[in-house]
Amino acid sequence: MTALRAFEAAARLGGFAAAATELGVTPGAVTAHVKALEDRLGAALFERTAKGVRLTALGARVLPDFTAAFDALGLAVHHLRAEAAPQVVHIATLPAIAQLWLSPRLPGLRAQMPEVAISITAMEAPPNLKRAPYDLSLFYGDHGQQVARDHIFPVCAPALAARITTAEDLHHLPCLIDSAWSRDWASWAAVALPGQDFTPRGPVFSLYALAVEEAANGAGVLMAHGALVAGHLARGTLMAPLPQRVALPQALRLWSARPLRPGQPAERVARALQAGTGDQIP
Amino acid sequence: MTALRAFEAAARLGGFAAAATELGVTPGAVTAHVKALEDRLGAALFERTAKGVRLTALGARVLPDFTAAFDALGLAVHHLRAEAAPQVVHIATLPAIAQLWLSPRLPGLRAQMPEVAISITAMEAPPNLKRAPYDLSLFYGDHGQQVARDHIFPVCAPALAARITTAEDLHHLPCLIDSAWSRDWASWAAVALPGQDFTPRGPVFSLYALAVEEAANGAGVLMAHGALVAGHLARGTLMAPLPQRVALPQALRLWSARPLRPGQPAERVARALQAGTGDQIP
DNA sequence: CGGCATGGCTTAATTTTTCTGACCCTAGGT
DNA sequence: ACCTAGGGTCAGAAAAATTAAGCCATGCCG
Numbered sequence: 324m325t326a327l328r329a330f331e332a333a334a335r336l337g338g339f340a341a342a343a344t345e346l347g348v349t350p351g352a353v354t355a356h357v358k359a360l361e362d363r364l365g366a367a368l369f370e371r372t373a374k375g376v377r378l379t380a381l382g383a384r385v386l387p388d389f390t391a392a393f394d395a396l397g398l399a400v401h402h403l404r405a406e407a408a409p410q411v412v413h414i415a416t417l418p419a420i421a422q423l424w425l426s427p428r429l430p431g432l433r434a435q436m437p438e439v440a441i442s443i444t445a446m447e448a449p450p451n452l453k454r455a456p457y458d459l460s461l462f463y464g465d466h467g468q469q470v471a472r473d474h475i476f477p478v479c480a481p482a483l484a485a486r487i488t489t490a491e492d493l494h495h496l497p498c499l500i501d502s503a504w505s506r507d508w509a510s511w512a513a514v515a516l517p518g519q520d521f522t523p524r525g526p527v528f529s530l531y532a533l534a535v536e537e538a539a540n541g542a543g544v545l546m547a548h549g550a551l552v553a554g555h556l557a558r559g560t561l562m563a564p565l566p567q568r569v570a571l572p573q574a575l576r577l578w579s580a581r582p583l584r585p586g587q588p589a590e591r592v593a594r595a596l597q598a599g600t601g602d603q604i605p
Numbered sequence: 606m607t608a609l610r611a612f613e614a615a616a617r618l619g620g621f622a623a624a625a626t627e628l629g630v631t632p633g634a635v636t637a638h639v640k641a642l643e644d645r646l647g648a649a650l651f652e653r654t655a656k657g658v659r660l661t662a663l664g665a666r667v668l669p670d671f672t673a674a675f676d677a678l679g680l681a682v683h684h685l686r687a688e689a690a691p692q693v694v695h696i697a698t699l700p701a702i703a704q705l706w707l708s709p710r711l712p713g714l715r716a717q718m719p720e721v722a723i724s725i726t727a728m729e730a731p732p733n734l735k736r737a738p739y740d741l742s743l744f745y746g747d748h749g750q751q752v753a754r755d756h757i758f759p760v761c762a763p764a765l766a767a768r769i770t771t772a773e774d775l776h777h778l779p780c781l782i783d784s785a786w787s788r789d790w791a792s793w794a795a796v797a798l799p800g801q802d803f804t805p806r807g808p809v810f811s812l813y814a815l816a817v818e819e820a821a822n823g824a825g826v827l828m829a830h831g832a833l834v835a836g837h838l839a840r841g842t843l844m845a846p847l848p849q850r851v852a853l854p855q856a857l858r859l860w861s862a863r864p865l866r867p868g869q870p871a872e873r874v875a876r877a878l879q880a881g882t883g884d885q886i887p
Numbered sequence: 888c889g890g891c892a893t894g895g896c897t898t899a900a901t902t903t904t905t906c907t908g909a910c911c912c913t914a915g916g917t
Numbered sequence: 918a919c920c921t922a923g924g925g926t927c928a929g930a931a932a933a934a935t936t937a938a939g940c941c942a943t944g945c946c947g
Binding site for chain 4: 631633634654655
Binding site: 352355 | 905906907908912913914915
């Protein structure tokens, strides 16, 4: 049973490592499961090459059946959870979005629909909504309904901002770097400092929200996502000393596994988030 | 995942013990899984009563989704096994039938279709063919194609048979009893010894084939299933000293999960078994 | 009406299975 | 020639199943 899940995930995602991530186990476990399955069948499901695995003809023939079956199972789990707690809306999103964009909007949502509970699960990558039982998924991406068109630009504490007048000033200041969005600095520099070789120097953070706090504490200049620092900018705890803003290639988008029926809690939450409820941060 | 299987089986079969049997685990494991599932949901799926469990409204609402999904998964496994080993036919049957009815026919089948391998799995109860990957199921029952109309009657070794002339003689002879078919003696006595209180006395066997061997060794009189002792009767190692034969309420029947396509190995084996191939036991 | 057996679920301690984490190995890309 | 990405392998740790007892209503029988 677990072996079947491992096979299906590995076949669909094209690798044992990716399957292990989706299943929340280590690649070694996937290896063992697939091998056990192949042993019991007496036939190979994957061809092992040095740079990964490739499905055999047999594996490709039976994959659609398994994918369909596990999709049906995922849907059943979703249905079960929805029936068991009809007034709970489960949202999956990035940790940074959860803390910096969603969290400030929650009081407004609660006031607007007090009977609905909102459960937020932070994760690094968008979940497969056919499998994981979330009602809404909020990520930078290409699918779904656009919630915000986001821009990046440098921000820092007011005291530091006073020392910045041109983009060139950044060469000599500590630049806070988020490990997941490390390319943001390069994207912005390509527009604001064309032709120059800009290499940001400064501490690296694995939590974007922590980098934002450090920027507010005056630790350096952060390449901000506009949507995620709106609160700090409004409060004046962060400032944007330079005018150059670069649009992110992917907008902040919200999507759901299935079409939402109007009036359903998940649909009401989705509508409220798209309408910008609570955008006026205190 | 395993918890979902446990819930589905328990809900469909109406009890944790039955679910444990189908899943091949102990009732304790099913209890633990269902409880874990209910804890995570924050809602009860079963009502516990002193004489078993009953589905809650929530459980009943979501059961069909899970049953359908697991059926699809079972079918996918069947498909996978069929694709991986197309020339292997998997048969599920009772241990007694496997040894006493099927086994003597295998040489004939092998001669008739040498390229087909036949795999026999013995089990006490018919499997759920939507879940367990067997091609054919051969049991006493009401479903499927009739293979043999079976009768029960006393048999014993020739030396003992010489001492039996009427049914009443059995009162004073050891009667071999199969634990799974212990009611056979009563069924036969109701016809052969009407109005008399016949209680068979003698050793109890959990393996019918062993009881047959013991009968051939002269250990006593066995209530035989005609189809299962045909070989011994033909060889003369067992004799039927009394003329009374009682038809079993259920015939020996063969069935498959899905309709068999002509020419398919499973279909050819099914046809051969129904045609009585190899009935002439050496 | 009470004692006792019964069927079915639960619980706790033990054993078996599975997963992890750190390593190795191979082949392609730089 | 090195580095990286992806699988494979192994001993030890975590999780699951088993075993065996316990519980609690029901039903049967004296």
